[in-house]
Amino acid sequence: MPLRWQEVALPLFVVVCLIVLKYVPFTAHLPLARAAGVVAFGYAAFLALRLVQSEEAASIDGWSELRPSMVEYFACYGAAALSAVLMSAIIVIGSTKQVDATQMAATFAASILLAAGALGIGLGGLFTKIRWNNTVLEHRTALGRQTKIAWSDVRSVRPNWRGITIATHDAQRVTFSQFHSGAAQLALHATNRARRNAETSSKAFAAL
Numbered sequence: 180m181p182l183r184w185q186e187v188a189l190p191l192f193v194v195v196c197l198i199v200l201k202y203v204p205f206t207a208h209l210p211l212a213r214a215a216g217v218v219a220f221g222y223a224a225f226l227a228l229r230l231v232q233s234e235e236a237a238s239i240d241g242w243s244e245l246r247p248s249m250v251e252y253f254a255c256y257g258a259a260a261l262s263a264v265l266m267s268a269i270i271v272i273g274s275t276k277q278v279d280a281t282q283m284a285a286t287f288a289a290s291i292l293l294a295a296g297a298l299g300i301g302l303g304g305l306f307t308k309i310r311w312n313n314t315v316l317e318h319r320t321a322l323g324r325q326t327k328i329a330w331s332d333v334r335s336v337r338p339n340w341r342g343i344t345i346a347t348h349d350a351q352r353v354t355f356s357q358f359h360s361g362a363a364q365l366a367l368h369a370t371n372r373a374r375r376n377a378e379t380s381s382k383a384f385a386a387l
Contacts, residue, residue: 186229190218206285208281214289228248232248236361243310244361250358265290269283302321303341304356304359305321307321309353315327318355330376333376334373336373341354343357343362
């Protein structure tokens with residue numbers, strides 16, 4: 180699946196914000212250059228892993244199934260590890276010597292954001308299960324909620340900030356990450372079924 184504009188714009192926006200904050204007196208003393216370097220390194224790793232993302236879903240007992248990709252594993256566990264390192268630094272350094280309050284607050288905020296990001300990626304990607312066959316699409320969330328959508332009911336397939344959403348005529352929705360291995364295959368299959376359903380509905384309406 181090709182890169183979406185959000186995947187390019189977000190890291191560039193973050194780096195630009197860090198550069199601008201470097202020239203703001205209140206935040207000029209923070210290690211923002213190092214933070215920009217970490218963002219650049221992480222984005223380079225993301226691009227490398229994105230290139231090797233599989234376009235094909237796994238086939239198991241007549242079902243096609245999405246699997247988490249290396250991009251998601253890297254993002255989830257990398258963010259969790261970096262969050263733990265920052266929080267450990269706050270605890271250790273804060274208890275041994277006097278540290279600037281602004282630096283401590285910024286480090287704590289970065290740690291919380293990274294932990295929240297890791298949790299979101301885990302719940303929304305790593306621990307969900309999505310599979311389909313010729314008749315139905317099944318989606319199970321990390322919390323155990325299950326949704327089944329018949330392909331004959333699919334109305335639209337649209338990208339959004341969370342990934343790709345498949346919607347039906349009765350307002351059922353399944354959203355999956357574009358970073359899953361096989362996401363491109365599922366998106367193409369769902370798009371074709373939505374188009375066929377629309378053509379069938381148009382023909383049925385015209386026949387009335």
